[in-house]
Amino acid sequence: MIPIFPFFLFLLALQSNLIQLVKGDNLFIGCGFEVVNYEMIFTTDYSSVCYTMCKSHSYTYYTHKAAMGQCVCYIYPPPAAEYMPGGPEDCNGQLQYNIIKSNWNFQKCYKSPRSYMEEIPSDSFKACMDGCAPHQIAIARPTGIFPGQTNCVCCGEDELDGMEETECDLEKYYVFSHTPTPVPTTKRSQRSLAIAQRQAFNPPGPY
Known part of the structure; x- marks a missing residue:
C-alpha cells in the first residue's frame, strides 16, 4: 500500500511539472x-x-x-x-x-528599454523570439511602421531591473522569457545559429 502523504506530494510535483510543460x-x-x-x-x-x-x-x-x-x-x-x-x-x-506553440512565457510590458539596448527590426513577435533563442529575454515592440514592423531586443533577465512597467499597447515593450537555447560550440552549429538569427531578423517575407 502506498503511503498517502508521500503519494500526495508526488501528485503535486507531477502537476507542477505538467503546468510548466504547457505554460509556454x-x-x-x-x-x-x-x-x-x-x-x-x-x-x-x-x-x-x-x-x-x-x-x-x-x-x-x-x-x-x-x-x-x-x-x-x-x-x-x-x-x-x-x-x-x-x-x-x-x-x-x-x-x-x-x-499556438512556443517555449517562451509572457511576463509583462514596459514603457521603454534600458538606454544601451539596441532595437533590431523584425516583422513579428515570433521572429523576435526565434532570434533571441540563446538569450533569457526577448523584448518585442509593435510599431506603426509600414507594413507592421516589430522591433526586438535580446537580453538577460537581470537587465530588466529599473525598467518601468506599463499597460501593453502599440509601441510598448512586451517581455518574454524562456530557458535559453545552449550556444553551439562547433563551427557548423554556430553557422546554423547565425543563419537562423539572420532569417529571424531579416526574413524574406511575411513570417
Whole structure:
C-alpha cells in the first residue's frame, strides 16, 4: 500500500511539472483590432476549442472572437500596427493574439528599454523570439511602421531591473522569457545559429 502523504506530494510535483510543460504554449502576444489574413475560420463559443482545432491543423496563430463566437487560425502574424491596449484574457473588448506553440512565457510590458539596448527590426513577435533563442529575454515592440514592423531586443533577465512597467499597447515593450537555447560550440552549429538569427531578423517575407 502506498503511503498517502508521500503519494500526495508526488501528485503535486507531477502537476507542477505538467503546468510548466504547457505554460509556454498558447502564448499571449497582444491585443488588437482585427485579423484580416487567416487560413481557417469556424464557429465555437469556446477559446479552448479554438486553440485545440488550430493546433491540430498545424497553424501558427489563433484568435477567438468571443463576441461573434468565431475562431480564426492563421499562419502569418497579426499586423503590428493593429495592436491595442490590453493584457492576457483582458483585451478590453478587442481581439487577443496568440502563438499556438512556443517555449517562451509572457511576463509583462514596459514603457521603454534600458538606454544601451539596441532595437533590431523584425516583422513579428515570433521572429523576435526565434532570434533571441540563446538569450533569457526577448523584448518585442509593435510599431506603426509600414507594413507592421516589430522591433526586438535580446537580453538577460537581470537587465530588466529599473525598467518601468506599463499597460501593453502599440509601441510598448512586451517581455518574454524562456530557458535559453545552449550556444553551439562547433563551427557548423554556430553557422546554423547565425543563419537562423539572420532569417529571424531579416526574413524574406511575411513570417
